[in-house]
Structures are given as structure tokens and as C-alpha cells.
Amino acid sequence: MFDNPERTNLEQLGEFGLIDHITKAVELKEPSTVKGIGDDAAVLDFSGKKMLVSTDLLLEGIHFDLRYVPLKHLGYKAVQVNLSDIYAMNGIASQITFSIGLSSKFPLEAVEEIYAGALLACQKYGVDLVGGDTSASVQGLVISVTSIGHADGEAVVYRSGAQVGDLICVSGDLGGAYVGLQLLEREKRIFLENPNIQPDLEGKDYIVERQLKPEARKDVVELLARLGIKPTAMIDISDGLASEILHICRASGKGCKLYEDKIPIDPMTYETAREFGIDPTVCALNGGEDYELLFTIRQADYEQVKGQPDISVIGHVTDADGGYELISKSGNVHPITAQGWNAFTSR
Amino acid sequence: MFDNPERTNLEQLGEFGLIDHITKAVELKEPSTVKGIGDDAAVLDFSGKKMLVSTDLLLEGIHFDLRYVPLKHLGYKAVQVNLSDIYAMNGIASQITFSIGLSSKFPLEAVEEIYAGALLACQKYGVDLVGGDTSASVQGLVISVTSIGHADGEAVVYRSGAQVGDLICVSGDLGGAYVGLQLLEREKRIFLENPNIQPDLEGKDYIVERQLKPEARKDVVELLARLGIKPTAMIDISDGLASEILHICRASGKGCKLYEDKIPIDPMTYETAREFGIDPTVCALNGGEDYELLFTIRQADYEQVKGQPDISVIGHVTDADGGYELISKSGNVHPITAQGWNAFTSR
Numbered sequence: 001m002f003d004n005p006e007r008t009n010l011e012q013l014g015e016f017g018l019i020d021h022i023t024k025a026v027e028l029k030e031p032s033t034v035k036g037i038g039d040d041a042a043v044l045d046f047s048g049k050k051m052l053v054s055t056d057l058l059l060e061g062i063h064f065d066l067r068y069v070p071l072k073h074l075g076y077k078a079v080q081v082n083l084s085d086i087y088a089m090n091g092i093a094s095q096i097t098f099s100i101g102l103s104s105k106f107p108l109e110a111v112e113e114i115y116a117g118a119l120l121a122c123q124k125y126g127v128d129l130v131g132g133d134t135s136a137s138v139q140g141l142v143i144s145v146t147s148i149g150h151a152d153g154e155a156v157v158y159r160s161g162a163q164v165g166d167l168i169c170v171s172g173d174l175g176g177a178y179v180g181l182q183l184l185e186r187e188k189r190i191f192l193e194n195p196n197i198q199p200d201l202e203g204k205d206y207i208v209e210r211q212l213k214p215e216a217r218k219d220v221v222e223l224l225a226r227l228g229i230k231p232t233a234m235i236d237i238s239d240g241l242a243s244e245i246l247h248i249c250r251a252s253g254k255g256c257k258l259y260e261d262k263i264p265i266d267p268m269t270y271e272t273a274r275e276f277g278i279d280p281t282v283c284a285l286n287g288g289e290d291y292e293l294l295f296t297i298r299q300a301d302y303e304q305v306k307g308q309p310d311i312s313v314i315g316h317v318t319d320a321d322g323g324y325e326l327i328s329k330s331g332n333v334h335p336i337t338a339q340g341w342n343a344f345t346s347r
Numbered sequence: 348m349f350d351n352p353e354r355t356n357l358e359q360l361g362e363f364g365l366i367d368h369i370t371k372a373v374e375l376k377e378p379s380t381v382k383g384i385g386d387d388a389a390v391l392d393f394s395g396k397k398m399l400v401s402t403d404l405l406l407e408g409i410h411f412d413l414r415y416v417p418l419k420h421l422g423y424k425a426v427q428v429n430l431s432d433i434y435a436m437n438g439i440a441s442q443i444t445f446s447i448g449l450s451s452k453f454p455l456e457a458v459e460e461i462y463a464g465a466l467l468a469c470q471k472y473g474v475d476l477v478g479g480d481t482s483a484s485v486q487g488l489v490i491s492v493t494s495i496g497h498a499d500g501e502a503v504v505y506r507s508g509a510q511v512g513d514l515i516c517v518s519g520d521l522g523g524a525y526v527g528l529q530l531l532e533r534e535k536r537i538f539l540e541n542p543n544i545q546p547d548l549e550g551k552d553y554i555v556e557r558q559l560k561p562e563a564r565k566d567v568v569e570l571l572a573r574l575g576i577k578p579t580a581m582i583d584i585s586d587g588l589a590s591e592i593l594h595i596c597r598a599s600g601k602g603c604k605l606y607e608d609k610i611p612i613d614p615m616t617y618e619t620a621r622e623f624g625i626d627p628t629v630c631a632l633n634g635g636e637d638y639e640l641l642f643t644i645r646q647a648d649y650e651q652v653k654g655q656p657d658i659s660v661i662g663h664v665t666d667a668d669g670g671y672e673l674i675s676k677s678g679n680v681h682p683i684t685a686q687g688w689n690a691f692t693s694r
Binding site: 044054059061084101130149160 | 382394
């Protein structure tokens, strides 16, 4: 695609031309957006609600590999990853700013793909794109997203509110994004060794999609509101269940007991992990990028969640002396440690 | 400094260690900050005011050159550049998020310098640092800043409100940052040719500081409020006077007449531009990075601004048919065109 003779050159278009071109597709629908792109700053009006702000930086070669991530998916995922932080506060996202730095090796069509993905995510989640920055880069592709959301003052849920006896819940299923990544990495290696071999991802749609096109759990925030449940603590799962439950426990000054057999793992995740010789539970604990919500609720709310197919109760909160424990399927007790991803380790 | 044997390695520290280390120095003082760093999103409360959001992406090799930009200045400038956008809306900045991507060639001490600069800017301008992202980078240094501010609904000033007959005003003086950059570039070339020659910036403090350590004009926003003046349109000068006045004229559907002899240029800027054989007016028109405020006011407000040493009236707004004109010192009429900086041009 980059060698397409009809490619439109970014140098010809210039920064203002590029911004004009991109922003044509941007529509504003949120009532809290007073003014979007086109001035020095966006103007928002939340009329008395608490505002939420979160930001992420995504760098080529660290957070994504353009050899197997389609650009449109990349734009979509960059937005989802960031919205997920707003939902993890029990808020509703309403605006994003989307900034991009890219070298002139990218034609206009590549930029359009990234923005198309970002705008698709915005549309689907009811979010306005209200600003951003566009720059040349002498390095690789750089994406920075900031999302803005809101919640009634009382509704905001922090990581720090878990109480002894609370039930630990997780939405959806875990480990899929990590196993999907293993699959994509394997196919990339095969392709690099022999470019004539086409990637074999047949029947693996679910886990590939978990990696390339995650969906932030706005629906779970809405479901909890409908059920009348306010979690006592909440976080989104970006670095793996182990790392996230430790964040909640430490912020709350509590311990936890998780049960391996309660951790929701999709059958395709399970089988593919086995094919790779990896323990599926380890994928759920340390894989990351699932963007599910991990939260604690009072025991009194159990009746409300137990019939919900998309919520699993996986353990409970103990006092700090109880430590951080995983009870394995065979009944053994393992300490939970954050093997979380260290972005500064040489790889 | 990067070869210091006592350097602290980012790999040893890890992402969480780095975040803990950096955030120790962060204090929250703004009443609108409910919760800063440490959860999925920051929580802010503006109790009914309009909120302003602006974001910038700064990339090594495009926006800065580490061969002559000290890291602390870089952190400081990254914040100033972004706050400037909030002031350009006639708002007051109250929070920023500060994200950084950096390769392991940087020791912890380098990161500390960047954050020290960012926090100094926050402190000086009454802004809380409430979030951010920290990532490894396989490329160069990447900084992304988002600032958040507020204004009473009626106070917000857009680019689009200029009326025929309004006076065009600018704060401070122009062209200094560009001439400062020429000086730094020259000294870099000399240094690269002969590393034994020390940079000669003697007596050039003002213009070097205009380039390396710009100050956003919060004071001008406050001054205008004290004078009871609400500009009809406003923008900050990041790309040069020519480009910015065109933004105001186009957004307002108007023309303009600027007078060369009214454009404020500091004597040191003037002399140094001459030494380099550049027209000082061209530096003011097309140089950029001055981060002064360009605004239009009603003629009725003239009496209020005329005694202000920090505000110059440089022209007036005409109807769109009048075009965009600069009247030179000799009385000739030149069309104003945006030779603004095109970040996608190969250099």
C-alpha cells in the first residue's frame, strides 16, 4: 500500500491541508461539546458533573508492530484502550483528543486509515473527537490519545475502596488478547522466513480480534448502573489480572483470595494457549491487554450479579494480613505477584 | 551526563518504579483537582464553568534538538507551549497531563530533569499535574502534553469574533524565539566542527531564553480582565504573526491591515537578525514560537490599552474584500501570506 503510485504525499498537502482533510470527517454529537477542533482549545460544558481525564501514548515498536497491525485497527484500538480508563472510573467517556506523529513514508491514505479507525470507535461509543495535534516524525509512528468523561460526583469509583469480604468480579473473559498476540507473532516469523506463506489464522478470529480490536466495557458500566450496583473499587485490565488486583489491594490496603477455577477463559483461548505450551491461567494473570473491568462489590450485591453471563465472581477481598493468594484448581495456594509488563526491559 | 557511572538505569527501576519516583514530587493545589495521578483517570470538578482542553505532541528531531536544548528547559517549554493555548481562549489553565516516551539510553536523571522543568512550569503558573503515561521508546524522545483550563461561559474568546474596525493587538515582542534559534543552530554547527570551541552566547540571553524558555502570557489574560476588556478574537503566536492573523481573519470572515512600524521587535532581536542578514520583520511575521497573544479589541477599548507597555496596537480589521495587507515602513502594501512552518517538508 505504501508503494501505491496513486499515493498522496503528505509533503504536498502540508500540515494545515492534512488537518483540514482529516477533520472534515469529524462530527460533534455530544451535548457537552461546545466547540471542537478549529481553535486553540476545545470548549466543554459538564454543568456541575465531575470530569474524568486519562491519557495514553502509543509508540511504534513498543505498543504495536505495523507488520501485523492494520492501521485502521490501530486507530480503533488506540481509542478503546484510552476510553477503557474512563469506564474503569465508572464514568462515561464523551470526548477525546487524538494526536499523531508520522514520518513522510506514510501516504495520506495511511493517515486516513488510522483516523477512520479512531472515528469508528468514537461513533460506536458516543464520543466526540474535539482536538489533537498532527506532526511529522523522524522516528516511527506515534499516537497520543486523551479521553475526557464525566460522572455524577457520587458515582466515581476509585481503586482504593475495596472492603474486607467484598466479592472480586471480572467482566468477559481473560487471556485472549495475549494468546492472540502469540499467534500473530508466530505468523509474522513464518512470513519473514518465507513471504510466500500466507498467515494461517483460520478459525482463530476471536482471539485475533481480542488482540487487534478490543472493545472497552462501556456496556458493563451501564449494566452495573441498571442493576443499581456501585462497585467499591474498579480498574481496567491492561497489564493482566495479577497486576490489576494488586493495584486494587494496595490502593485499598487489603489482601485477596482468587480461585483459579473461577477465572473466565474462553475455550479458544484455552486451546490455543495449550497449543503454544503456555498455561491458560498464566495468560489470564499476566497476559494483559484484555481491557475487561476488574471490580469489587459488597456481598449484598451478589444476587444482582450472579445471573449475569458477562460477570464472573472470581474471589473475595481479605484483610491485608491475608496476602495476595491464588487458590489453584488442585487446592494449592500460590502468592500472586505482578509479573506485569516492564516496558523498559531490553527485548 | 549520559555516561555518568552513577546513572540510574531505567531498566532496573521499571515502569512502576519510574512512575512512583516521578510522582513523589507532584503536589496538588488547584481546588478543581479532586484526584490526580494514581487511578485510571484524574477527577476534576469545575462546578459549572466551561472547560478548555488542548493537546500537543513534541518529537525529538522535529520540535527540539537535544544537542542544544537542556532537558529541564524542554520540560518547561513543553508545558508553556500547551498552556499558551488555554490562555489564547481567554481561560485559566488549571491541570495538565504529561506523557513521555524515552529510550533506555536516557538514565533516570534525564527523566528527572524533564519532569523538574515541567513541574517548575506548573508551579509558576498554578497548574496541577494530574496524569500522564510513561513508556519506553525505540525511537527518540517523545513528549505529549494535554492542558485543561476553565473560563466563565461568557469569557471564552474564539478566533472567529473579529469585527470590521476592531484594533489588532499583540502582547510582548516578536521574532526573538526565531533569532534565538538561528543563534543556537550556528553555535551547534561550530561546535560540531570543532568541539573545543565553547558556544558564544554572551549578551544574547534574552533571545536565547525566548527560544529555550518561553513564558505563556497568563499575565496578559489577567491584565485584560483587570482592564475590563474582552477581546473579540484571540490566538497565540506559535507559527508566526502572519499565519496567526490569517487564522483570525479567515475564522472571522474578515480582512486586515497591519503596519510594519507598529510590530514590536526587541532591539536585541533586531540587531541579531541583521547580523544574520535576515529582515527582522520577516522574523516576526514567519518565525514563530514567540507564544505571545494576538487579539482584536473594539475601538472603544483603545483608551484602556494605549498606556499598557506590554500591549501594542499593530493594525485593524477590515472587511474580507480588503484582503490581508501589511503596510511597510516605506508605505508600500504587501499581501500577507502564511509561510508558516510546514512540518512535512523534507529538511
